[in-house]
Amino acid sequence: MNLALLLAFDGTRFNGSQRQPNRRTVQGELETAIGRITDRSPEELGLKLAGRTDAGVHARGMVVNFATERDKVNWVKALNGLLPPDIAIISAKEAPRDFHSRYRAIGRTYQYRVLNRETPDPLGRLYKYHLPGELDKETMKRAWSRLLGKNDFAAFCSTGSPPRSTLCTVTRAEMEEEGNELIFSISAQSFLYHMVRRLVGSILEVGKGRMEESHFFSLLEGRGKSGPTAPPEGLTLMEVSYPSPWGWDSSF
Structure with a gap:
């Protein structure tokens, strides 16, 4: 059978999610x-990530x-008993034979959290980016909302393997405030390498007054230089969604 797992992990002590030689990965x-x-090697297993x-x-x-072929296993209980505490299986279910966690996905949602106050939060330092100082939040919200729709995000793609296209269609772009925290949410079918973190780094430059709003808009046409890449700790992959013909909904 084709088994799909929904999982959560704390990325602090991982060198990313994808397998790398001699590195600890999800x-x-x-x-x-x-x-x-299963008594199967990684090569035999063929694990696919979204x-x-x-x-x-x-x-x-x-x-x-x-x-x-192990259809009698309680996979959630069995794996959670074997995995380290910074990974947890939330649910498991049989998927259609042609289901592929990456290629069948129709959307991914990320969230980036910024703590905007003078004093840091020792207990939350691994899950939000601490940024003291005044920010023009209204301008930031207006600029962030302009991410909606189809744009050229070439300016927000870090160097590495060149993508087939730098055009992405953003279906959700929201900036919310919860006390001293700023929460940036963004959804699209796919994202470029470091795209979300560079978008956040740029919008924070707008908030500081170091980048004109008009320059941020020009970046969405693939022109110009983006702001810095925001640190990784504030970013969380919240959800991967799939079309209903495969028996999936947005909550897995």
Whole structure:
């Protein structure tokens, strides 16, 4: 059967989600735990991830899938008993044979949290970016909302493997305030490498008055230089969504 898992992880001590030689990764830990149940090597397992996250980035709604003949296993209980405490399986279910956690996804939602006050939060330092100082929040909200729709995000893509296209369609772009925290939410079918963190880094430059709002808008046409890449700890993959023909809904 084709088994799909919904999981959450604290990315602080991981070198990203995707397997890397001699590095601790989410995929590596999953493959080790699943291998103990199935007696299959990582190559035989063929574990597929819905997306890649960088070192220090967290997830509440990562989806993975793999083929297995072990249909009598309580996968949630079994894997949570084998996995380290910074990964948890939330649910597991059989998926259609042609389901692929990455290629069948129709949307991904990320959230970035900024603590905007003078004093840091020692207990939350691994899950939000501390930024003291005044910010022009109204201008930031207006600029962030302009991300909606189809734009060229070439200016927000870090160097690395060149994407086939730098055009992305954003279906949700919201900035909210909760006390001293700023919460940036963004949804799209796919994202470029470091795109969300560079968008946040740029919008914070707008808030500080170091970047004109008009320059931020020009970046959405693929022109100019973006702001710095925001640190990884504030970013969380919240959800991966799939179309209903595969029996999935937005809450997995």
